[in-house]
Amino acid sequence: MSAKPAPHLEFAPPAPPGMGRAWGVAGAAHLALFLALGLATAWKTQPQTLQAEAELWSAVPQAAAPRLQETPPPPPETEPQREPPKPSKPPQPAPELEPDNSLRDAQIALEKKKLEDLKKKEAAERQRKALEKKKKEAEEKAEKEKAARDKALKEKAAQEKKEQDKKKAAENAKADEKKRQQEQAQKAKQDKADEARADALRQENLQRMQGMAGASGGPNATGTALKSSGPSASYAGRLVGRIKPNITYPGEVVGNPRAEVEVRVAPDGTITSRRIVQSSGNKAWDDAVLRAIDKTEILPKDTDGRVPPLIVLGFRPLD
Template sequence: MNPKSTLHLEFAPPAQPGAGRAWVLAGVAHALLFLALGLATAWKTQPQTVQAEAELWSAVPAAAAPRLQEPPPEPEPEPVPEPQATPPAKPVPPPPPAPDPALEARDAQIALEKKKQLEKKKEAEKAETLKAEKEKRDKEKKAQEDKERDKKKAAEKAKAEKAEKAEKADAARADAMRQENLKRMQGMAGASGGENATGTALKSSGPSASYAGRLVARIKPNITYPGDVVGNPRAEVEVKVGPDGSIQSRRIVQSSGNKAWDEAVLRAIDKTEVFPKDSDGRVPPVIVLGFRPSD
């Protein structure tokens, strides 16, 4: 068998049901059509016979016979529709080629590389965002710390100025008291009080002359000063004492000019806590004591 014929038959459309019967009907219809056409044209081609006529006269009129009518032509048969040609079958597309493992592996590798690059890009963007947020927080924290430091410095400065003003006021009061004492001493030439006496009597009924020295000698061992004092400045302290000798308060009335030395003297007085009684068995309620580093 011819391979081309086999291929043609393989892709030929399937036979339509009733095709043979349609062809037979079509042939019969055409034969009837040709027969009708032949009969319709045969009578026109027959030779006509000459007929003689004689007129008969009659007293009675006679009606003429009807004229010969030609038979109506037979209707033409309806045309039989030709069988529609079966459309050729659509060619079957060839099967898709088998996938190439090498191409698939390459495509998978490319997709993997793109995914890695995308992940790296996202991580880099995330790191940049975190870095920017950290820098912003650090900047805000530094600004807050600077603000608090400036606030603290301002508070310390205000406190120092207030303390300086208080010290100046205390020094001014102490100087005023000293000037007043000097005036009283000048007006009481015969008084037996010392240089720093503040009473108005000729003879002091207050502490004895050696009592202040005894107190300084008692307080001096409690002074702890870590550094060296330039010169030999004097710090005068006013101490208020209870009847039992307990120290109630103390304050600097004349600073030595060295704040650290002044504070060391005040700490030593606090550490002493109780003053001894004087030779008369009493403790003066207020006494001013002077302290020098080299005394």
């Protein structure tokens, strides 16, 4: 009879070698003992004169049976039969080894710890993948936003450039139009001036032609008027005598310098402008003469009832 093997756990240490052979040898020894006992009980009793004693050894320690007491030989008529010796008790099988609960608990604890570690590792891996996924999504979102911003900036820059080009084209067109208008105005002005010169030339030729018909000048005369005309000999003196009382000069003049003034006059005698054509060398005397002309305002007419349009007058302090 072989012992029931203990339940083997997956991570339990292996059983010591040679257990199978040991159990086989023990079983064979028990079988041989049972056979020997069976043969011993099957013997027939014979008259013995001598007593013999035998010791039976077994694998399991057993107490020896009490020694048989000698009995007197029976009468010859009858031969009493001996009681067969009582068979010895069969050897008790070795108790089954109970499994080591501490080893099983340790194995279960190890399995639990491995399972917990595996769960923790899987949870950590899931968390890592979730973080990587979230990071990747954030990066993709940032890239998309950056691409959108870049696209918007490019579109804005292109729109601004387009508007600037359009504005510049409009300004150029406006400048070209203004230049064309200026050229047209200049051309019209030039044409008008040319027309005015041509008309003046026609009028001059016409007057010259008319004047030649009634001119009173000599054969060598170079004028274009019908008759010679000009201020009378005393007219310049009259004008100086009219202007000089208006001269106010408080200082003293060294010498008797002459200041010549060009005076332009309207047909009614109104002075329109005056200027120094030759200075006296004394600016104070020149300014005093100009102030006197401005104060005079209107010049008298000549003997012919006219006023020359341009007159040059000279003024000296001591004259």
